[in-house]
Amino acid sequence: MTDTATKPDAQPAKQPNRLRTAMSGTAGITFLSIVMALVIGAIFIALSDPAVQEASSYFFSKPLDTISAAWTAVVEAYKALLTGMLFNPEATSLVNALKPLSETITMATPLILGGLSVALAFRAGLFNIGAEGQIILGAVFASYIGFTFDLPVIVHLLLAVIGAFVGGAIWGGIAGFLKAKTGAHEVITTIMLNWIAIYLVAWLLTKSWFLRPGRQDPISPPVNPNAEYPTIIDQWRVHAGILVAIACAAGVAWLLDKSTLGFQFRAVGANASAARTAGMNVSRMYLLVMLIAGGLAGLAGSAQVLGTEKSLSGGISAGIGFDAITVALLGRANPWGVVAAGLLFGGLRAGGLNMQTSTGTPIDIVLVIQALIVLFIAAPPLVRSVFRLPETGKGGFMETAKGWNG
Amino acid sequence: MKLELRNITKKFGDFAANEDISLTVNPGEIVALLGENGAGKSTLMNVVYGLLEPTSGEILVNDVVEDFRGPGDAITAGIGMVHQHFMLVPPFTVAENVMLGHEHTKGMFLDLETARSEVRRVSEAYNLHVDPDALVEELPVGVQQRVEIIKALVRDAGVLILDEPTAVLTPQETDELLDIMRGLKAKGTSIVFISHKLREVRAAADRIVVIRRGRVVGEATPEATQAELAGMMVGREVSLTVDKPPANPGAPVLSLKEVSAADLEGRPILRELTFDVRAGEILGVAGVQGNGQTELAQVLTGLFEGEVLGSITLDGTEITGKDPRDILDSGLGYVPEDREHDGLIGSFTVTENLVLDQVSNAPYSSGGVLKNSVIDRTAVELIEEFDVRTQGAKAPVSSLSGGNKQKVVMAREMSRELRVLVAAQPTRGVDVGSIEFLHKRIVAERERGAAVLIISSELDEIYALADRIAVMYRGAIIGMVGPDTSRDDMGLLMAGVTND
Numbered sequence: 001m002t003d004t005a006t007k008p009d010a011q012p013a014k015q016p017n018r019l020r021t022a023m024s025g026t027a028g029i030t031f032l033s034i035v036m037a038l039v040i041g042a043i044f045i046a047l048s049d050p051a052v053q054e055a056s057s058y059f060f061s062k063p064l065d066t067i068s069a070a071w072t073a074v075v076e077a078y079k080a081l082l083t084g085m086l087f088n089p090e091a092t093s094l095v096n097a098l099k100p101l102s103e104t105i106t107m108a109t110p111l112i113l114g115g116l117s118v119a120l121a122f123r124a125g126l127f128n129i130g131a132e133g134q135i136i137l138g139a140v141f142a143s144y145i146g147f148t149f150d151l152p153v154i155v156h157l158l159l160a161v162i163g164a165f166v167g168g169a170i171w172g173g174i175a176g177f178l179k180a181k182t183g184a185h186e187v188i189t190t191i192m193l194n195w196i197a198i199y200l201v202a203w204l205l206t207k208s209w210f211l212r213p214g215r216q217d218p219i220s221p222p223v224n225p226n227a228e229y230p231t232i233i234d235q236w237r238v239h240a241g242i243l244v245a246i247a248c249a250a251g252v253a254w255l256l257d258k259s260t261l262g263f264q265f266r267a268v269g270a271n272a273s274a275a276r277t278a279g280m281n282v283s284r285m286y287l288l289v290m291l292i293a294g295g296l297a298g299l300a301g302s303a304q305v306l307g308t309e310k311s312l313s314g315g316i317s318a319g320i321g322f323d324a325i326t327v328a329l330l331g332r333a334n335p336w337g338v339v340a341a342g343l344l345f346g347g348l349r350a351g352g353l354n355m356q357t358s359t360g361t362p363i364d365i366v367l368v369i370q371a372l373i374v375l376f377i378a379a380p381p382l383v384r385s386v387f388r389l390p391e392t393g394k395g396g397f398m399e400t401a402k403g404w405n406g
Numbered sequence: 407m408k409l410e411l412r413n414i415t416k417k418f419g420d421f422a423a424n425e426d427i428s429l430t431v432n433p434g435e436i437v438a439l440l441g442e443n444g445a446g447k448s449t450l451m452n453v454v455y456g457l458l459e460p461t462s463g464e465i466l467v468n469d470v471v472e473d474f475r476g477p478g479d480a481i482t483a484g485i486g487m488v489h490q491h492f493m494l495v496p497p498f499t500v501a502e503n504v505m506l507g508h509e510h511t512k513g514m515f516l517d518l519e520t521a522r523s524e525v526r527r528v529s530e531a532y533n534l535h536v537d538p539d540a541l542v543e544e545l546p547v548g549v550q551q552r553v554e555i556i557k558a559l560v561r562d563a564g565v566l567i568l569d570e571p572t573a574v575l576t577p578q579e580t581d582e583l584l585d586i587m588r589g590l591k592a593k594g595t596s597i598v599f600i601s602h603k604l605r606e607v608r609a610a611a612d613r614i615v616v617i618r619r620g621r622v623v624g625e626a627t628p629e630a631t632q633a634e635l636a637g638m639m640v641g642r643e644v645s646l647t648v649d650k651p652p653a654n655p656g657a658p659v660l661s662l663k664e665v666s667a668a669d670l671e672g673r674p675i676l677r678e679l680t681f682d683v684r685a686g687e688i689l690g691v692a693g694v695q696g697n698g699q700t701e702l703a704q705v706l707t708g709l710f711e712g713e714v715l716g717s718i719t720l721d722g723t724e725i726t727g728k729d730p731r732d733i734l735d736s737g738l739g740y741v742p743e744d745r746e747h748d749g750l751i752g753s754f755t756v757t758e759n760l761v762l763d764q765v766s767n768a769p770y771s772s773g774g775v776l777k778n779s780v781i782d783r784t785a786v787e788l789i790e791e792f793d794v795r796t797q798g799a800k801a802p803v804s805s806l807s808g809g810n811k812q813k814v815v816m817a818r819e820m821s822r823e824l825r826v827l828v829a830a831q832p833t834r835g836v837d838v839g840s841i842e843f844l845h846k847r848i849v850a851e852r853e854r855g856a857a858v859l860i861i862s863s864e865l866d867e868i869y870a871l872a873d874r875i876a877v878m879y880r881g882a883i884i885g886m887v888g889p890d891t892s893r894d895d896m897g898l899l900m901a902g903v904t905n906d
Contacts, residue, residue, distance in 0.1 A: 258778070260771045267762065270751045277709060277740065277748040278763035279731035 024389040026332060032383050033376035034344075041369040042074040045361055049073035077361040084354025085347035095235055100350060102236035106308055108346025110135065112245040113300035114324025115331055115338040116252050117172070117293040121186075122333045123256060124289040125269035130175055130190025131297040132321025133197030134168040138298025140201055141167030143305040143312035144210070146223030156226040157306065161244070164302030165295040171197060172294015173287065180283035186290070194321070202314055210312070220312035229307035241303035246339065248296055253335040255292075265289050297321065326374050345370065407468060407484055407564025407596055408433050409454070414463035416446075416453055423449040425620045427463070431565060436587060436597045438611035440604075442639055442837040443808055446620040447600045448490075451567050454598075455487045456480035467565075486558025487567040492550055496543035501525050503542055504557050528559045532589050547694075548579035555586070565596045572606050576694045577865060577897035584610045602639070602838075604632040605866075640838045650849045653873040656685035659857035660706070660738075660826045665716035665726075667705050667881075675701045675712065677882040683826065683857040688848070690872025690889075691861040694900050698881035699861045700743055703830045706859070707740045708733045721825055734763055737825030741815050741832055743861070749815040752804035756796050757785035759803045760818050784821065792817040793843065809840030816844055820851060827851050830861040845870060865896060 022028055046052050052073055055065040083089065085104050091097035114131045121128035142164035151159065171193055178184040204210045205218035212221045229239035256262040267275040268285045276282050300320060305312050327345050331337030352366035376383050383389070409431040416424040423446045431437045441447045452458045454465060456474030465472050467483045474480045477487075494503050505521035525538035534552045542550060551571060558566055568587075572580045587597055587610055601607050607614055607628075614626040616638040624638050636644045660683040667676040676698050683689045693699055704710035706718065708730040718726045725733050734740070742748035750759050761770050761781050769780050785799045792813045796806055803814060812833065819827065832848065833841040848871060852858050862868050868875055869889060877885045877899040885899045898904075 258776055260766050260774050260776055263758070263765050263776060267751055267754070270753045271747075273748050274751050274762070276730065277707070277742050279729075279734045281729070281731065 020387075020389050023387065024384060028389075029380045029383050030330065030332070030377060032387055033373050036376050036383065036386065037369045037372035038078075040372055041365055042078070044365055044368055045074050045077045046070035048362060048365070049077075050360075073359075073361075076359050077355055077365070080355040080358045080361070081348070081351040081366075084351035084358075095233055099236060100354065102233075102238040103350035103353075104343065104347040105242050106237045106239070106346070107349040108342045109239075109241040109245050109303040109307065110300035110320045111323055111327050111345050112242075112339050112342030113248060113303060114297050114320050115327030115342050116245075116248055116335060117168075117295075117297035117300070118325050118328035119331060119333040119335065119338050120252055120256075120265070120296065121172075121289055121293040122328060123269050124265040124285060125272060126176075126179070126186045126286065126289060126293075128172065128175075128190055128290070128293050128297075129187055129325065130172065130193050130294075130321070131300070131324045132317050132319070133190065133194040134171045134294040134297030135301040135304070135317040135321050135324075136197040136201050137171040137294075138164035138168035138301025139305045139312055139316045140204060140301075141298070142227075142302040143220050143223055146227035146306060147221040147311070148209075149227075150224060151226060153226050156224060157229065160223070160227040160306055161299065161302050164298040164306075166298070168298020168301060169291045169295035172290040172292075172297065176287040176290025176294075179290070180286045186286075201312070201316065205312070205314055212311070218314040222311045223306060227306055228310060229303070237308060239303075239307035241307040244299060244303070245342070248299065249335040249339045252296070256335070261288065297324070300324070323370070326370060329374055329377060407594075408466075409485070409565045409596060409598075410466040410469070411450075411454065412464040412466065414450065414453060414465070415461045416449055416458060417461045422620050424453065424460075427617070427620075427622050429615060429622065431596045431598055433564075433596055434591050434594045435613065436591055436599055436611050438599045438601060438607040438614045439617060440601060440607050440614050440635060440639060441617035442602055443835050444837070445617045445639075447617055448569060449620075450617070451487065451569060451598065451600060454480065455485060455567065481561050481563075484562060484564035485567065486555075486561060486563025486565070488551065488554040488558060488569065488571060490570040490573060492554055494542045494550060494553060497541065499539050499541055500536055500545075500553050500556075501538040503553060504538075504560055508561070524560050525556055528556050532559065532586065532593070534586065546579075547574045547696075548576070548582065551575070551583065552586070555590075559590075559595075563595070565598065566590065567598045567600070569600045570602070571599070572601065572603060574695060576900050577893060578901055580606060603866075604635050607635070608632070636838055642839070644838050644842055648845045648849055648870045650871075651853070653687045653852070655687040655873070656855065658682035659685050659721055660859065661717075661719045663717045663719075665705065665714065665718055667701060667710060667712055667714045669701075669712040672713075675881050676705065677880070678716070679883055681876060681883065681886065683859050685825075685855050685857050686852055687873045688852050688858040688860055688871050690868040690875045691859065691878055692865060692868045692872075692875050692896065692900060693863070693878035695863045697878045699863075699878055700830065701881075702878070703740070703743065703828055703861055706733075706828050707738065731766075735767070737823070739819035739822070739824040739827045739856075741812075741819055741827070741829035743830035743834070745811055745815050750803050750811055753802055755800045756789065756794065756803050756806070756814060757782060757799045759814050760785045760788050760821070762818060764818075764822065788817040788821055792847070807837070809836040809844075812836050812844060813840065816847060820847060824851065824856045827856050827858045828861075829859070831863065832860060833862075833864070833867060841867075865893065 023032060049069065051069045052066060055069040059066050084100050086101055088097050088100055114135060117131050117134065118128050142160045145160040145163040149156065175186050175189040175193060178189050179186050202218060205220065210220050212219050229241045231239045256266060264275065264280050264285050267280060268282050272282050304316050309316065323345055327341045328338055330341035348366045348370060352363040355361050356363045411427060411429040414424055414427045415422060427450060439447050449458065453460045456477045456479050465474065472483050495506065501518055501521040504525050510517035510520040522538040525536065529536045534556060536549060536552050536556060542553060571583060575583060584606065590597060599610055611628055614628065614635065615622055616624045616626065618639060618641055626635060626638065662679050662681055665676060665679045666674065668674050691699055691702065701710055705714055708728050714726060717724060720736050720738060723736060725736060746752065751762065761784065764770050765776065769777065771777055782799065789796065789799060794813045794817065795810050803811060829848065833844055836844065848858060860871055872889050875887050875889060875891065876883045877887065877896065879900065879902040884902060884904060
């Protein structure tokens with residue numbers, strides 16, 4: 001009875017809270033995490049700026065100097081970051097003006113593919129820390145096919161891309177097989193497989209069948225132009241790998257939502273024992289999901305050797321496999337979320353370089369911002385308490401992670 | 407000791423788990439708190455025990471207002487609680503468990519002797535027969551419960567709260583517990599007895615307080631009939647008996663021949679089970695929990711992890727050692743005992759859960775692609791047919807009540823033509839209203855010609871449904887009896903006592 005009486009009063013009072021409630025949801029927390037990371041990043045930028053340091057030496061006589069120096073440093077640095085990500089307004093031609101965007105997409109391509117790998121495994125309840133190793137194996141297979149054979153235009157690229165998928169799938173599949181057959185925890189096995197892959201590529205690049213003739217440093221011959229991902233404009237590095245990444249995101253989304261296999265992946269990930277009771281073969285799902293996840297990471301390797309770098313080198317994966325974990329986390333293990341997160345991180349990588357060259361702000365700031373984003377996303381209650389948002393019970397993402405019990 | 411609750415309200419967000427509850431327990435009185443799962447009984451007792459802070463209202467002990475900040479305050483005030491799940495350390499002795507949390511010491515050392523003598527004193531005073539030096543893990547469940555009671559009494563509890571104490575006991579152990587409760591009462595201890603079992607409440611309580619949806623809806627004396635009490639609990643008239651025509655059993659469908667099973671450590675779990683379940687009959691498997699019933703269901707469905715010997719046939723086809731997929735596809739439906747853990751995926755929608763074990767089969771998919779329109783249509787039909795109360799077909803199943811969750815599991819399993827239905831604890835934690843419905847569906851399945859195997863630790867349920875009863879004790883079938891067997895004889899069988 002009393003409920004109906006109080007309702008008319010309660011309704012208008014709730015109105016302004018709608019934004020707060022929305023912000024307390026998954027997307028809102030993600031957005032606020034990025035904002036908070038940028039704010040704290042700004043503090044680090046100010047602290048590391050020489051002008052600010054100089055002004056702070058006489059802070060107590062002229063505090064405004066320090067504050068204005070800090071403000072300038074932060075604004076300049078973030079402006080450089082943004083122009084390095086998207087658009088260079090000072091460029092003389094449109095091609096040059098859009099070059100930052102090309103760089104962002106180039107950087108984003110392997111991150112998206114690696115992120116999809118981690119995200120897919122995650123949906124099946126597995127923590128794939130091994131994208132790094134799977135990327136390396138994909139790169140090894142793709143580059144070997146790329147520089148060894150001499151095949152017609154489309155066939156060569158296709159074969160090299162398939163090779164990349166197979167290479168990554170083998171590496172992921174080993175972890176999946178060990179999980180399925182022996183119960184070995186995938187976190188341990190994938191970390192170890194990363195190290196094996198890192199030293200494997202180092203060893204391969206000392207062998208005559210991988211080392212570029214006439215070179216001593218670890219680098220392979222360049223891949224045959226027929227095996228390269230095509231580009232649109234010569235001055236831009238962006239290549240068709242991004243199309244592969246988008247297609248894979250659509251593929252993973254379809255797999256998860258529309259296929260029986262994806263349904264079973266999700267079921268195993270959400271409650272393995274109910275999945276088993278419902279007649280699903282949990283071990284087989286572990287193996288299959290790691291094969292596909294490994295293959296996706298392998299494609300990230302192909303983007304590096306067939307698109308961006310055009311040859312295999314010791315540092316080919318450059319930590320992409322680890323950033324991929326962050327990308328998957330930021331994208332909430334949702335394929336399109338991963339695409340968005342991959343683009344953001346690609347942009348931070350590209351923009352960070354520009355920030356370093358044009359303002360002298362160390363690129364490490366970008367790493368700090370990335371780390372902070374993850375930190376905040378992993379702790380929704382922290383973000384909620386900072387912004388005084390209501391508790392919704394949503395926004396928690398890590399709670400689906402099985403950790404050591406998976 | 408006198409305990410009084412005045413206008414207790416406990417809210418979680420907008421949801422009132424308890425609303426304006428007032429309750430008095432007089433010295434030496436046994437008050438039963440009767441209500442369905444989720445009615446708010448446990449919340450109320452957690453408030454009394456200091457585990458939850460009430461949103462409003464007062465707690466008075468011996469007419470003094472108390473403000474409990476935690477269980478420590480409640481214990482000091484003389485309130486003791488025996489939880490449904492025991493809070494004991496299994497590898498410790500009784501005396502060690504009893505002194506846990508308020509250890510006696512001699513200098514730097516534990517003074518075990520004082521603890522042992524305390525246990526002996528309380529045990530003798532209340533006729534509890536507990537050896538202070540026994541290891542808790544080696545004691546039967548009923549005795550473990552008495553250890554919990556001793557723990558409370560050693561700390562001078564004047565009011566003892568027993569939360570669903572009979573859920574884990576045999577009928578004999580239950581009778582013993584009721585005797586102990588009467589003994590405590592005689593010595594002046596007040597008892598709050600939380601239960602949803604009508605028979606026990608009537609047998610033990612001086613006064614019965616009925617709670618529904620967080621409110622006290624009425625009070626009754628033990629003279630009230632079970633039907634009256636059930637009606638108060640549910641808020642409408644319920645039928646406690648299942649209307650079922652006499653069974654008309656056909657040919658054996660599920661046959662077990664000398665089925666034995668051992669777990670991964672090689673311990674024997676099932677011992678030479680031989681029985682048939684016929685088409686059109688319900689075989690009830692009775693027994694105290696932990697005598698192999700859970701594992702029997704796992705063996706039948708191919709889920710058991712361990713070694714299985716002997717032969718299990720379904721319609722003459724050997725299914726021993728096959729994997730769950732094949733067994734389900736050969737016409738066996740399975741309602742697992744732990745629906746949250748094994749029966750449902752909480753984060754999945756009601757719709758997804760309704761096809762969980764059939765997605766790979768026609769008509770729900772073809773060529774590995776889900777047919778979402780068929781799945782959605784089926785789900786809507788099943789929700790309607792089984793009266794699943796949900797906000798929508800796409801709501802996560804975790805948002806449903808226990809009874810509705812179980813309806814989802816049942817609806818899924820009964821959505822195809824079953825040859826055999828294996829249902830373990832089909833109505834555990836389910837409200838009385840839903841129990842009525844689920845029992846009708848199980849009987850309907852029998853009438854349709856399925857062989858039905860019900861595993862239940864609730865004797866009432868076994869009596870209500872079974873045409874024949876197999877009693878399990880330590881992994882073996884100790885007796886195969888008719889539904890007219892008396893409760894006493896049944897209790898003896900469940901305790902492992904045979905006539906010969």
